[in-house]
Amino acid sequence: MNLNDYRTIFAATTLLLILIATSPTLAVIVHVPKASEPFSELWVLGANHTIENYPYNITLSQPTSFFLGVGNHLDRSAYYMVYVKLRNQTQPLPDSNTTTPSSVSPLYEFRLFLQDGQTWEDSMTFAILNASRLNNTATLERVSINDVVFQGNYTTNFDVQNHGFFYQLFFELWLYDASSRELQYHNRFVSFWLRLAR
């Protein structure tokens, strides 16, 4: 090795030591974004806390339970809202293509504040307290979610193909957007069907 080679080694070592000496300050000033894609989770689990045994056949005054959960992986804290909605087979679901929530009015709601990496889960109960049937139409007059009673006329027609009166309980995830200063539909929803037993 000649002197020029040694000079290069010295210069490289000096630069490396300078970088080490400035690293605490650089760590404060320079923020390296995470490589992973930020996302939010929304899930519903059956009564046994598994992805089976979801409520399906539902009878009058017989409460059915399940679990609802939300996970924040957005690399920042988040303010979420979950709307609980009930629809029949003809009412619209949220539209994933246009990021539009369902026009069905919400019954129940949750508001959550989660830090990055945090998850939330809670058990829920749903019950039909009053229902009536006239020919091929069933009407839920009183339902309850987590012991809160809702009165209304949730009507559905008899499904000949699947042989029953069907309702869908679905959960929309909304996220607070700081720029518009309002909660916006986060384009995520989960659901399960309920068959009203005769």
Place this chain on the structure above:
Amino acid sequence: MSVSKVCLVLLIFLICVSTFISAGFASTNKEEAAAAIKDAEEVLVEAYQTVSTAESAGANVSSLFEELDVAGNFLAQANTSYRIGDFEGAQSFARNSLQIGSQVYIDAFRFKSLAETKANQYLLYSTILSIVGVGVVIVFSLLGWRAFKRYYYNRVLKMRPEVLLNESK
């Protein structure tokens, strides 16, 4: 007009008046509940944004998030009560949410200013340390290089030409 007829007319009149008054009260309750929910919502959003800023400044805001969750739960209950027509319940839940949200907002400001002071101090100390560190590295590198160069030249000058046996042939 007989007494019974007068009584009947009076009764109908009283029923009408009481219905009108109770409807008026219900409408006032509804408006008050809606206003209380709106206020609670605004305070909660402000509190959340301040907590987020404090978090970005490096503060440990776990306890504030727990409080926000409680306030959010009250607000959700207020909205649900409002939907089922329980306006008094809605107002009560909204008031609870507003109270907790306001406290979180105040605490978040305190957390934020503490975190910013800490962050500024850290930045100052780390900058001073970095400057001193860089200075030391440069000085020692230059001195080291000069010493090494001297050693290198001395070594080269002390070298003697050697004749190998193979080359002499």
